[in-house]
Amino acid sequence: MSKVKSSNIGYPRIGEKREWKKALEQFWGGKLEKEAFLSQIEEIRLSHLKKQKEQGIDLIPVGDFSLYDHVLDTAVMFGLVPNRFNYSGGAVSLETYFNMARGNKEAVASEMTKWFNTNYHYIVPELEGAVPNLVENRPLQFYKEAKAKLNIEGKPVILGPITFVKLSKGYQDNEFKEIVSKFVPLYGRILKELQEEGVQWVQVDEPILGTTLSTEEIALFKSVYQSLHDAAPQVKILLQTYFESIDHYEEVISLPAAGIGLDFVHDNGENLEAVKKFGFPQDKVLAAGIIDGRNVWRANLPNKLSILEEITEIVSAERLIVQPSSSLLHVPVTVKSEEALHSVLKDALSFADEKLNEIAILTKGLNDGKETVQAALTASKEAVQALNESSFRNNAEVQEAIQNLREYKADRNAPFAVRQPLQAEAFQLPLLPTTTIGSFPQTKEVRQQRLKWRKGELTDRQYEKYIEEETKEWVTIQEEIGLDVYVHGEFERTDMVEFFGEKLAGFQFTKFGWVQSYGSRCVKPPLIYGDVSFKEPMTVKETVYAQSLTNKPVKGMLTGPVTILNWSFVRDDMKRMDVANQIALALRKEVEALEENNIRMIQVDEPAIREGLPLKREKWDAYLNAAVYAFKLSTASVKNDTQIHTHMCYSNFEDIINAIKALDADVISIETSRSHGELIDAFEKNTYDKEIGLGVYDIHSPRVPKLEELTRNIDRALQVLDPKQFWINPDCGLKTRGKEETIAALRVMVEAAEKTREQLLVNKEQ
Template sequence: MKICSHILGFPRIGWKRELKKSQEDYWNRKISQCELKIVGKNIRKKNWTTQKDMGLSFLSVGDFSWYDHVLTTSMMLGNIPSRFLYDGEVDLDTLFHIARGVSFNRKPTFPSEMTKWFNTNYHYIVPEFNQKSSFHFLWKQILEEIREAKNYKKDIKPIILGPMSYLFLGKSGDLNFNCLSLLPKILPVYQKILKCIKNENISWIQIDEPILALDLPDEWKKNFIYSYKFLKSDLKTLLTTYFGSITHNLDIIQSIPIDGLHIDLISGDYDLQNFNKKLPQEIILSLGIINGRNIWKTNLLECFHLVKNFQKYRKNIWIGTSCSLLHVPIDLDQEIHFDSRIKNYFSFAVQKCYELFLLNDAINKNKKTLLESWVLPLHEKIYFNQLNKKNIQKRLLNLTEKDYQRKNNYVIRFKKQQKKFNFPILPITTIGSFPQTKKLRFLRAKFKDKILDEKVYKEKIFKIIKKNIQIQEDLDIDVLVHGEPERNDMVEYFGENLDGFLFTNDGWVQSYGSRCVKPPIIFSDISYIKPITVSWIKYAQSLTKKPVKGMLTGPVTMLLWSFPREDISKKIISQQIALALQDEIRELEKNKINIIQVDEPALREGLPLRNIDQEEYLKWAVKAFKLSVSKVKDTTQIHTHMCYCEFNDIMQSIVDLDADVITIENARSNMEILKFFKNFRYPNSIGPGFYDIHSPNIPTEDDLIKLIKKSMKLISYKKLWVNPDCGLKTRTWREVKHSLRHLVNATKKVRILQNH
């Protein structure tokens, strides 16, 4: 039987980040909604044309989103929070308001919560549910795009997020509310959507149910079976799973009427022969054999032999990517600066489509000549002798348990630090970055392109730092930051200054909405070369008597927000980065920088999806952080920052980090994490994030006072810090100054009340 090839989704940002730029132009009223929609249409056209040219069996439709695919699902289902229905109309602006917030009649309406998409650095807008939630087929973008795609290819595979995963990913303000109670309301709407898609002469639909990789409660398992029996239709269903194995939930698959099943062979550990025995033979099994989350070229010969061997046991096979390709850059051909030998090791989204074509063609023709030439660079190992550095490996081998511990515990350190810094109660700080203006980005670009020499560049950056310090002093913030004007990205900047990383020019990946990042590539053993941040922080500290924080990105975040090597473990890579950071921290201390922030926003992100695998990850991830900071003095205050994830289930590991101060995202989730502290006493100091920096809304003093007071009921005022919930790089200076002024004024008023 002929094998089909397909992908689970294509990047939606455009080859030159056209979506990001047009979104921001629209938000800033530089272009019309009509012009924005034309950009989206052109992106979809190029995506589909590329898939067609690469010989894929199906075009993927429905993977394009104006902000996030979960939010698109909420719009499709008419699940729109009532606070965004102020004018009765629902359009593209409504979608953006849910994601970003809006000010209506001068009253701010705060956006929906945003959190990480499983264990990736992609973020989604969390659906909101309550007892009054109702659903109807409102947003018909999927039908419009199906009609568009028919202009490019007959065989189309629409993609929608399944009802069980959608409900599972949502939240209710009422902790006692069971989202499953909404199934009787939501399933008829899904049924109608499937019928409308079938009426477009579509044969197959991809329904994503990634929660099947999780440990699901029995109640969810039972309702999974009920839901898919309810949704059985003439439309052939490819049930799609990814980010892990679903072997533990195979009983669900065996009980539901589906026509195809997609499994992730990259993230999931499968015994294919045994798995196959338990799967009905009439079901098509789609093998996610091309890595959708990393950029290394696939060993297609290994894939060829795997599939050919598996064909002995099952004839109904498709091949595809492990997950959507939105997690990788679009096109390697844009990286014209790469040495051709280096380029031969990599494969971006377009090339992964081509890999599927090559593999599909080779399997169907039983001829692997082209595969042999494709994988040849993987065997040549032109400069693999540069990958492993003996001095780094020796340093790792010599580590002992003492290298992961600070000299004294937090109680002793707290007393010494209080004596040294003499902070007021409720000390105020920010997370690190200040607005990255167009002028600043242009300045960095000129330096990168060698239009500006280093001396002039440094002088200009120093002027910006001086202005940042002056603004903070005028606001009367207690612990200052230099504002990070020299940094393009919190991971890329450090990677550029360490040995072992490679960088792309156009390797952009969507993080959320218009936010794109350019992950570095970890190519060899990582080592410290020279001081990275010292000159900037040292200069900032020379301008003020108040402490200025050293600002570093933690080892786990640098690892997970890069494309890692696949020949050594992530644990070893994290240790290499930790040792490099340890060297940088030593240099900061030598230069009298006594507060150092080591950010780990990705700690929760790397958590394996199944409970059985989580302890091992958390153990080495925590140790990597502790290795980076273990050599500092008791009087050096270590901060860390985390954002946009579910903290509660890893709180013990956060405690184990033993940071003196942790600042966390909290405001966007309506201070939800504070509820956790009713039953959990966090031992160290904490700043729970008092306003959402991803919204243009400016918090009022009264609202901030209420939130600070609310926090003080659950966290000792002696250990409570006041701060925004994340860095301020995406905001305007007007928003930053007003918001921070309100934050400082609110804090001072609460201090007066507390002191009395």
């Protein structure tokens, strides 16, 4: 009897205790030789495959593992290395690979941006003038490794050609089809070589199908996948979509592929509705993404099984695969290490390993009957119900406030044209004021002191004294460098979301709940598991202390409600934007507390607004309006001469320029260095009337920028912005940089500002 199969789309790279991250950073730091590094990485990679085999997963992905980023992996597989890295052809070396990702002293890193609407960053391939060539067949290498060393008949994973080109830069829109055509024979060769090795299934990821596509683009999918099928007709292509529903359902399920993977979690019910309405081809397999690959909450398995049973009325068992909605890259590895969590909360969590178990349970329930997994079904339902009925999710005061939001003012007392002269008089800043985004280097000593404090080896006062000493040192450094607006440095903070989550009700943090953000950079997103509320001031003490050390203005530094929302694992029992508004009301009280303590510049960072955009354009306006409202709800109660700042990083801002205006922040700072000033194009096409800092150097690259680079970036911005609008700052916080390079880079930045001011004065006098 043919049975339903289980599958996984992708597994977290980092390891249960971030072993992957540690190996990378030891290698980069010269503490681990190349061969030892590659040996450690292989051990980690194989351990992940073993886990999935032990869980009983039938189709285990191979090739989803990466040393940095899977999009970068795809680029180097095709020899797509920018000229500045002096690539001479052939397989791309490890050194060149990491130089593309991180930059070096001679060349800036490739641009980095968000992977669809997640908090994962990918390296943007550069196609301008490039001639792609298959220099190594990565999926084949990983397939052979799994088979030889673990006897696993893996399912190679590769990013599809249309999504890959869509995510790349360096070509005009009218060249898109031509560029894709250059890659099709190379993908065909990959598949042919996999076919010759005896590979059965190949997962080709095309998440771009979850976005808004034209009929011409859908037609391109048909021709491309027909070519791929013809190149390797014996290989079963599983065309994998995720993160959203697909608009052109009938056309997509008719594509020449053996299987279609659909997201039945983040599709708003649209994929399931389409399956019921239009059916599914009798000659294809449906890979049903039924377990949430992007959030951490335990599934209500009886409900999930019911959905799958509905699907089996249309798709027979031998043509059904049970899997996550997306790669598990976006969730932590395992709940088992979280010993300190409240039992009600812990029982309601499911990380990557637990999700694989949920998939196995559902698959067994379909194959062997519901009664064979009844205990697991009941346990999951009871765990979800216990959290929903707990006091954590039933704060009457918070829920009443959300029901009566009209009582809270969400607009400033006066328009920007009125506020600006009042702020100029209050702060007396020079033309092109210089500042930083917020954080200063968190040295090993800073992290060690925090760890000692958390372990109880330092008293609260001892730790506070240490933070004060660090703050005082960096206030002095800022003074010596010649900055115009200071920050306190955020030495007391681990992460810009975690810090606030630890101080607000309704949040919980894990001990090992790490996920990859970019490269070796891992974050530990908070769990928003209950109603969010303000408990006590969170930033006032440190900011007021820093301000007491100088006559220059010191910015209060907060993380905005939408970023906290988008960088957290959010409860799934209520609307996301209701959660955002709960956070906004809590932050509003913090903003008011800072102002009451004479902190008159307050930065409320929203780097993650764009990443929360729905993939479908028709849904953008509703999301952006709600995001703008939440930001204004948190900031609107201040006086006219209190200056509200915000910061955004690594986004396609032309998509959200109107929302940026609507935030009504007095000053906004935006990354523009890695994208080489391309963001400025958005301001050439759109009028922006408030003050703005376009980050003039890239803090993610381990190099001190040259004066000529910074003056060029500043001059380019001043072609479209009035000097009275323009602030000068790095493109992001400086937490991850070293002390000496930070000081050196900021000195160059201040020198560039001073040089530009002098030139502006000369020009004015002429």
